[in-house]
Amino acid sequence: MEKNSKWSTISSTLDQQPQTPCHWILKSTRGWERHSQSCQNSPRVLENKHVTTQTKMSVYKVCVIGTLLYGSKSWTTYSLQERKLQVFHLRCLCRILGILWQDRVCNNKVLACADLPSMYTLLHQRRLRWLGHVHRMDDGHIPKDLLYGELATGKRSRGRPRLCYKFVCKRDLRVCNINTKSWETFAIDRTIWRQQVATSQQQTK
Structure with a gap:
């Protein structure tokens, strides 16, 4: 059998060294920015005041979470990588809810307001x-x-x-x-x- 060091997936090409979740964080943020820039005549989705919070949450769960955790069922993640995913998750939720770091809102309260589990829970x-x-x-x-x-x-x-x-x-x-x-x-x-x-x-x- 011929050895193949690279193989293609739906969205990228993987090699023998498995890609960490950090790759998907970068990919999700870039994808979100490209989507926002394509709407030239309207504000970005997260900052658009004409879009309800419920709609923003639905878009976030389908587009961002779906892309970010694609294939996560077979990931072997270290605690550092999971923390980076959690930071990205909370940052997006704070942008959607309009929460600033000056407001001093704890992470558990942010998740409760968003009615979403933590990134640790989603991975488990x-x-x-x-x-x-x-x-x-x-x-x-x-x-x-x-x-x-x-x-x-x-x-x-x-x-x-x-x-x-x-x-x-x-x-x-x-x-x-x-x-x-x-x-x-x-x-x-x-x-x-x-x-x-x-x-x-x-x-x-």
């Missing part, structure tokens, strides 16, 4: 839903083989190992107060698993 929810979906797959599917497979031979280099997807999923399970040893019993049923994830997310907000 998407990863855990995908985890349950992979667990329900039939044996032989590539995602399930990658999740449960282990190397029979090989030796890793010295030092701290890189963060892998399994460790991130275990971290999400602990944050959501889901037992890391018995989660598979809930994930068998799609409806029960989604309810379990949603309930756990509400408790950890």
Whole structure:
């Protein structure tokens, strides 16, 4: 089989080094600016006083969040990367709600006014839903083989190992107060698993 170091996705070309969420932050902000500049005869969407806050929130969730978290269900994110996503998320919400840093409004109040979860919650929810979906797959599917497979031979280099997807999923399970040893019993049923994830997310907000 011929080795291919690059492959194309819907919106970009990826190589062997996975792109961090910072790439998607930059891409989302540029996309938002291009959309705003295309409306030459009207103010930008976030600052347009003729657009209701509810409409701005709907556009933000569909366009910005949808682009920013595209493929996030399979991301292996470090805490620093998640914090950068959270900062971008809160900055956008403050612009939509017209909140300035001089107002000294805490982050939890901003999220409550926007009626949106934090970026941490969105990442946990998407990863855990995908985890349950992979667990329900039939044996032989590539995602399930990658999740449960282990190397029979090989030796890793010295030092701290890189963060892998399994460790991130275990971290999400602990944050959501889901037992890391018995989660598979809930994930068998799609409806029960989604309810379990949603309930756990509400408790950890």
